Amino acid sequence: MFNLILFGPPGSGKGTQSEKLIAKYGLKHLSTGDIFRSEISNQTELGLKAKSYMDAGQLVPDAVTIGMVDKVINANKGVNGFLFDGFPRTKAQAEALDELLKGHGTEINVVLALDVPENELIQRMIGRAKTSGRSDDADPEVQQKRIAVYRNETLAVADHYRTFNKVVQLNGLGSIDDIFASLCQEIDSRK
Ligand code: AMP
DSSP states (O other): OOOEEEEOOTTSSHHHHHHHHHHHHOOEEEEHHHHHHHHHHTTOHHHHHHHHHHHTTOOOOHHHHHHHHHHHHHTTTTOSOEEEESOOOSHHHHHHHHHHHHHTTOOOOEEEEEEOOHHHHHHHHHHHHHHHOOHHHHOHHHHHHHHHHIIIIIHHHHHHHHTTTOEEEEEOOSOHHHHHHHHHHHHHTTO
């Protein structure tokens, strides 16, 4: 298996690049944000639990998120590998993911981290809100909160994987195709 984490702040292009990467490499896309949004639109118990946190720009509690990821991994045993997008977002989630993967005899191969300056992130969220209808992209207070959560809680995930030499920082500014090409180069050199 080849498992990768596409890492970066909200609005850094993880979703866009994930779509292209899963098409090229046949990986299973695991976006916790997408799963939560689908649970919300299906009005499930999990969706109800997640919604208030998402609307406020806060993280859904680790136990809920990790339990959900565990189920998805167990339900996809035969895949080539996973592309984790928007997960892990805390050090506890990263440690839990390492344990889950270990239980399946595999591990994270690489963390590709997209660097995008904060003012650009806000512009991208505003642009995305127009077509996605995502209220967490449209509200300036929630945008700021999500960036603060990234700084205070999620950057620790990169630190965690840096201790295992698994992190590659990439420029997240430029055309979608150029960024995709640099991501592919890193993957191809490791596969
Ligand atoms: P995203 O689509 O990745 O930007 O996520 C949207 C929102 O879903 C986040 O602001 C969080 O409220 C929630 N969320 C997504 N992934 C996670 C995660 N790994 N841990 C906790 N909350 C998450």
